[in-house]
Amino acid sequence: MSTLIKNGTVVNADRTWKADVLIEGEHIKAVGDGLSGDSTVDAEGCFVFPGGIDPHTHLSMPFMGTTTADDWESGTRAALSGGTTMVVDFCIPGNGQPLLDAWAEWEKKSETAYADYAYHMCITYWNDQVRADMGKVVEKGVTTFKHFMAYKGALMVNDEEMFASFQRCAELGAMPLVHAENGDLVAALQQKLLKDGITGPEGHAYSRPPSVEGEAANRAIMIADAAGCPVYIVHVSSIEAHEAVARARANGQRVYGEPLVQHLTLDDSEYANPDWDHAAQRVMSPPFRNKKHQDDLWNGLRAGSLQVVATDHCAFTTEQKRFGMGDFTKIPNGTGGLEDRLSVLWTKGVETGRLTMNEFVAATSANIARILNLYPRKGVIQQGAEADLVVWDPKAGKTISAKTQQSAIDYNVFEGMKVSATPRYTFSRGECVWQDGKLTGQRGRGRFVPRSPFPADAQALRTFKALTADRAVAR
């Protein structure tokens, strides 16, 4: 059974051209002219992109005394509706829980997925067992390990633990990810603010200033340099953290930076909203920043010092957010965005001239696939790649509203935003799973996508040891 996507304009990260796309089974059979298929899909007036990949989601995640409201069903449905065909979610071991048990829990939870998925494994404590299990996790196809420098008393790891884990990553050809905020400073600032009588959601933003993020980003990057591994900084929200990433890259380190679509488009004035619910619904870490930081993140995406755009989709209902009434430190941290990422980035990025279409595809798909070692299975429209693609209608605008969303929560942080484009069709491994505003794929059809270690990095490490000795002398 083959399908021909006809009359569209194909957009990859490196070029844009008029071509038809022939899908056979789960793969792309050919891209070009004069092709024919058993059935035809009309892409007249549309762009055809590689399916979006969201490298950062939290579906059914226990966190801050509750569990995120979007499970694998509603979460991946939301993804497909917005043109995202794959998510990378975080397995988070509970207190002292073995990594492989966390893995098994996530495997079970993700059985209902509509879209393909991979995992990152979180390192939330350290001992010899964790060290050994990291190797087993890599064998299962999970080659990225996340570290929280914040959430003191819960998920946070200290420098010693981070360094040990980073060295282990280097050994395995794996890559550490880092939530960069200085957890000690955040905890101290939270206590000070509460003591001063600041208990509302605005206190959340005050307790996590850019300096707290910049310090941690610099520290993580230096620790990665000492350990001889690459590092990926999640949710880069500030000039300070972006500078750390850009500087390290200029110095020859393999450092990647991931801004979120929320930080690019929503600012800290949201926390001044007198409606407690409105402000609390926007509480996430790091918090939204001012326009200066936003401009800087857009600049980074254009210049290449920031490579990918994620959502950190971590959705809580208003009722869940209200756990923090009277004490902002208890408001569950996180916002949604999975279904809106492409439309919002297109409207605020491509439509405004901040990003080219190719840069848009790079940031939402191709760069993510490359950095996470999924390329060219995912992230590109070419012969042999999996047929994950979006037929993108630049004239099918809508107004974002919680009333029409797939996500299970009762609000949307982009509520009322007019976006200019949405998917006409979403294909996942050759199957049309979303069409004209309707889900057409089956629950549970999503598949785990194993990833290999990063052979180039493992190999580079051998020479790197000599190099480090040189650098130590040179500096």
Ligand code: URP
């Ligand atoms: O506020 C956030 N970002 N919640 C999700 C967990 C995390 O820090 O990534």
Ligand code: ZN
């Ligand atoms: Zn985080």
Ligand code: ZN
């Ligand atoms: Zn996150």
Ligand code: ZN
């Ligand atoms: Zn395949």
